[in-house]
Amino acid sequence: MLTMAGRMAQLGTESAFEVLARAKALEAEGRSIINLGIGQPDFATPAHIVDAGRKALADGHHGYTPANGILSLREAVAADLHRRHGVAVSPDQVLVVPGGKVTMFFALLMFGEPGAEVLYPNPGFPIYESVIRFSGATPVPMPLYEEAGFSFNAEEVLAKITPRTRLLILNSPANPTGGAAPRSELDRLARGLERHPHVAILSDEIYSEMVYDGAEHVSLLTYPALADRVILLDGWSKTYAMTGWRLGYGIWPKALFAAAERLAINCHSCVNAATQYAGIAALTGPKEPSRKMVAAFAERRRYIVKALNALPGFRCATPGGAFYAFPNIAGTGFDSRTLQGRLLDEVGVATISGTSFGAFGDGYLRFSYAASLPALEEAVGRIRDWLERQDNARARRG
Ligand code: PLP
Secondary structure (H helix, E strand, O other): OOOOHHHHHOOOOOHHHHHHHHHHHHHHOOOOOOEOOOOOOOOOOOOHOOOOOOOHHHOOOOOOOOOOOOOHHHHHHHHHHHHHHHOOOOHHHHEOOOOOOHHHHHHHHHHOOOEEEEEEOOOHHHHHHHHHHHHHOEEEEEEHHHHHEEOOOHHHOOOOOOOOEEEEEEOOOOOOOOOOOOOOHHHHHHHHHHHOOOOOOEEEEEOOEOOOOOOOOHHHHHHHHHOOOEEEEEOOOOOOOOOOOOOOOOOOOOHHHHHHHHHHHHOOOOOOOOHHHEEEEEHHHHOOHHHHHHHHHHHHHHHHHHHHHOOOEEEOOOOEEEEEEEOOHHHHOOOHHHHHHHHHHHEEOOOOHHHHHHHHHHEEEEOHHHHHHHHHHHHHHHHHHHHHHHHHHHHOOO
């Protein structure tokens, strides 16, 4: 009889991958499935980035690189952050890792242990709560409010801080809601955090380049008073349509960097070399492909928010960023998980139940609009027909 460590029972998962598997299985049976479940751009990685990766392999970049990443890549990250956020970050603070998730995992391993508390957004990216529990720490949810564009409330968050709070996780623009926290709320939070110097902040800004009219992305790096305890999570997956390359980075405060790098050395040694060269091309090359992709998301967002709001029982707030819509579906009379299952099985549209993102996601469904406009139109049409059939059946039953 094998005995796994007790913490293994605490590890959760990301339902998007389960839904993807179910959608693929249905497709293999010959069903037509529109996948609005998975959170990845439906665009190919821009050609100049692919070419740089290919060239790196041809040029013989086949060995280990420094654990923290190739210097020219870390310099490109620092220059990019200066361009986008106007902040001075040293290349020595950049830890290049295999995907955005790794910075999250390392921050939680660094601060989480039994007795510690970690504040995290709920509904939020499911891996936060999963890894908090895995670390032994206690997850303390900070609710996001639909009526506030799925922002948190700074006073409420600050009131949840105790002497045991080690880490606060922020994510804006957010998965699964698409919410972008307004500057005023972040300012209030940042000011309040000055009274709690024992709390580190993990700011997940993986969707920072996907913000739409009326919304704004504010980086936590722009608050000098917090500079010695903000860990920034960002990467290439979403901005450059590079989810499968596995490339991300953390900006670590100087005092934490050596510990984070040690985790990297113990875990993966370094990111594969060719991918790092592709990452340099992404940051230093033409930005037009990314701009076009974001413009396409903006157009789809306009469509889907309007179309979802027109569905019976649906109410959809306008997301400020990312590529997700998170409609409230309580008015349909179905709970989120039932609706997710029936939409996939009966109409062939994959979405994700809000409960996959935490208890406060109950009553919502996540739609990824990283799919073509015709696919979105077809999906909404199928759902409308199905909802009407349910209504008619209910009316007949009287
Ligand atoms: N953070 C958030 C909020 C995400 O939605 C995702 C991916 O869906 C990640 C991090 C992880 O990104 P990566 O694929 O680069 O690990």
